[in-house]
Amino acid sequence: MGDGDGSGRPTGPRVVEGSVRPLGALPVRRLLPRRACRRVGAWVFLDHFGPTDGSAMHVPPHPHIGLQTVTWLLEGEVEHLDSLGSRQVIRPGQLNWMTAGEGIVHAELGRHGRAHGVQLWVALPREAAHGAPSFAHHAALPEVVRDGARVTVLAGTVAGATSPAVTHTPLSAADLRLDAGTDLAWSLEPAHEHGVAVLEGEVVVAGHALAPGVLLYLPPGTPAVQLVATGPARLMVIGGAPLDDELVLYWNFVARSREEVVEAVARWRNGGFARVPGYDGPGLPAPPEPAPTLRAVAPWGPSEGSP
Numbered sequence: 001m002g003d004g005d006g007s008g009r010p011t012g013p014r015v016v017e018g019s020v021r022p023l024g025a026l027p028v029r030r031l032l033p034r035r036a037c038r039r040v041g042a043w044v045f046l047d048h049f050g051p052t053d054g055s056a057m058h059v060p061p062h063p064h065i066g067l068q069t070v071t072w073l074l075e076g077e078v079e080h081l082d083s084l085g086s087r088q089v090i091r092p093g094q095l096n097w098m099t100a101g102e103g104i105v106h107a108e109l110g111r112h113g114r115a116h117g118v119q120l121w122v123a124l125p126r127e128a129a130h131g132a133p134s135f136a137h138h139a140a141l142p143e144v145v146r147d148g149a150r151v152t153v154l155a156g157t158v159a160g161a162t163s164p165a166v167t168h169t170p171l172s173a174a175d176l177r178l179d180a181g182t183d184l185a186w187s188l189e190p191a192h193e194h195g196v197a198v199l200e201g202e203v204v205v206a207g208h209a210l211a212p213g214v215l216l217y218l219p220p221g222t223p224a225v226q227l228v229a230t231g232p233a234r235l236m237v238i239g240g241a242p243l244d245d246e247l248v249l250y251w252n253f254v255a256r257s258r259e260e261v262v263e264a265v266a267r268w269r270n271g272g273f274a275r276v277p278g279y280d281g282p283g284l285p286a287p288p289e290p291a292p293t294l295r296a297v298a299p300w301g302p303s304e305g306s307p
Contacts, residue, residue: 042238
């Protein structure tokens with residue numbers, strides 16, 4: 001673990017332990033946010049779910065504000081429905097990228113009883129946080145093959161290839177499938193911070209042996225890391241320019257103040273969000289109003305209020 005700089009940000013790699021939060025019978029490893037690392041660039045949430053047979057994902061309608069949701073599957077199929085009228089089945093190798101802005105409601109319905117994938121959230125910058133909602137499905141993404149690795153670019157530019165996904169801050173994300181015996185120096189954008197999460201197998205990253213369930217945080221100033229896989233493995237590397245805004249994460253909302261969250265909770269409870277066409281059934285119940293002590297927090301420093 002690296003020592004912190006004046007902001008509390010580590011100056012060297014930090015291994016961040018995730019937590020397991022089952023969704024019904026579906027195992028979910030939450031890697032962001034954690035007390036040891038609240039975000040990586042504007043990436044503020046990372047859940048690695050599955051793999052499992054016979055327990056498909058089913059998440060009823062629920063609202064979001066102030067963020068983008070990113071869905072990436074390794075196995076299975078999930079149908080996305082939202083309040084814009086979007087209805088889209090996503091399969092492995094495809095990308096769903098939803099921008100909540102001022103408010104959107106969506107549901108996620110697993111198919112065929114198999115589920116394994118990743119869901120991430122991106123915090124929108126202030127100038128985009130209250131913009132119009134949108135949804136994009138990318139059926140094909142750029143791939144790069146090199147030195148025992150097959151790389152799919154989800155966001156930003158990685159290994160010379162650029163994703164079509166629209167971002168509002170400098171971001172990157174890539175899925176790396178490593179052959180057994182791969183020993184690769186992986187270049188990073190030195191001005192960005194990065195996170196590495198192993199999805200399958202085991203990988204030694206910058207000298208740290210990683211398996212599913214942990215995140216390796218790499219601070220700005222890291223130009224490259226060594227990736228070593230003795231067996232077949234798969235990992236995700238996310239990165240971005242540090243976002244130093246103070247943020248509130250509460251339920252499905254990303255905001256700059258408790259007041260924004262209180263308004264969003266009341267709006268959901270009172271039917272103020274648009275409905276999801278074609279979904280037959282109730283949405284998720286509204287959470288309780290947040291405690292008066294809820295406050296926006298910086299990415300590093302005191303950990304009150306973080307999971």
